[in-house]
Amino acid sequence: MTTVVQQKENKKNSSKTAPLPQTPLKLTPENYYSHETDWQYMSFSLFKDFEQCEARALAKLKEDWQPVSSPVPLLVGNYVHSYFESAESHQSFVSENRKELMTRPTKSNPDGHLRAEFTVADSMIKTLNNDNMFNYFYKPGKKEVIVTGKIDGYWWKGKIDSLVLEQKYFCDLKTVDDIHKGHWNVDEHRYVPFIQDREYDLQMALYQEFIKQTFDKKCQPFIFAISKQTPPDKMAIDFNGVDDQYQIQADLDKVKELQPHFWKVMTGEEAPVACGKCDYCRQMKQLSGFTHASEIEV
Template sequence: MLKLTPENYYSHETDWDYMSFSLYKDFTKCEAAALAKLNEDWQPTSSPTPLLVGNYIHSYFESPEAHQAWLDRSETGAKTNRELMMTKPTKTDPDGHLRAEFKLADQMIQTLKNDKLFNFVYMPGEKEVIVTGKIGDHEWKGKIDSLVLNKGYFCDLKMVDDIHKKHWDAKNHQWTNFIEDRGYIMQAAIYKELIKQSFNKNCQPFIFSVSKQTPPDKGAFDFQGDTKFLMQEAIDEIKENQERYWQIMTGEVAPKHCGKCEFFRLTKELSGFQHVTDIEVD
């Protein structure tokens, strides 16, 4: 198995050896799309800006050195991240200026930077800690935003459009919050298990969130009460489903199309007619 490093952690090469929360989530959405993405045969159409904003904020709270390294880094071999943050030069603005998304990101940073609870809980931790372990019979990987082993907890930092926005849970036919909607309870359960296996320490998870609003909102969330049972249910779900995903990756099982996603639309072929009354609606 490949040894994980900060340089190769996010590479598809290591995904063949280690399952991760993001890869597992891809498979739950559409098996065919997840495999195509893993094989680098297809990439979803998406704006790079949200990822840039997220990495800009994360690196700031990692360390001054990590933040500077991220600004100077070129992900594509062309422009540096710092250059991507700037508008295109014009006659009246030959140097360009900071794009609106990153002006807002600076406000989000200040919102957290000025918060006493965030500074007391999140900042003392070791940042971007790679953890590995087994869930069921398979290897998993994770990267912890802030790990405070000596006090037995870890933190994840999340950027969100609106902390209080409601999200429709089609499976349970009810409205829910962004943490449940994005599967962050499962992510916390995975990280808790991998930390335990990596350091023989049982740590409690926390989430800090900051919104992309003006001014930004912020929140701090624990996983107490009924959430403990939901975390165990998430681990049980993984154990039940992951074998199929690994078999898809090894070619033993053919992946299923979800029938709705971008990859399906791209590769879709009509095979017959459908009754008007049978059209699925969301």
């Protein structure tokens, strides 16, 4: 069945690709998230998309398909992030997303009220605001700093939540359901923390490299995690352990191994591999034969 999805992808993805640019566009806050620059720079989120399903990632990139999912979890994260970026950014975010943030108007409340998820987000913000360590490390940094760099000749982009160049460190703010929740890793056959499940160690490795290439300074990565629980949990995370350093190097090695194929998929030189299980592949799937009951993959 995956083969049928792959055959459809080979035909569909034979067009609308472009050669890899030698000199990509200069990134700005206005074009950073544009599809035009996504074709020219690899990013952590795009790399993860290709890791999970190349066919799905390419279809999203070409705007041939978009996932149907609730935007609320992403909006909660952006709501918290925008608050700690600046008052102006937070007000702009609230204004632009008011329809999603507020309940429907009623006769008794014509303006509606803040949805429960964003009431929790306000609690998350208050929890961080009241934490001295968070205030000391995160708040002084320059916010939303765009960085770029090359890995083995391929261009990448990143955006740093809070960068303190003078002290040689940077911070990333993560909103999670539960900091201590285990996530099943299929390859390792064990539960792993959210950092490993979401590959945030890879993200920190990439950002450390891009800061070094952009500013010629090696900066230490920190993550501040805040949970969506009531009351919220929080944790300050570094990557100074022996295993952490090993993992960061392994992450960069993985990027060097996988990125040439991903770029060739983007430029149409190689066909994308369909995972056969994600939402995109389920939508594209056409039955082509029977599977033995004893051979069903889980």
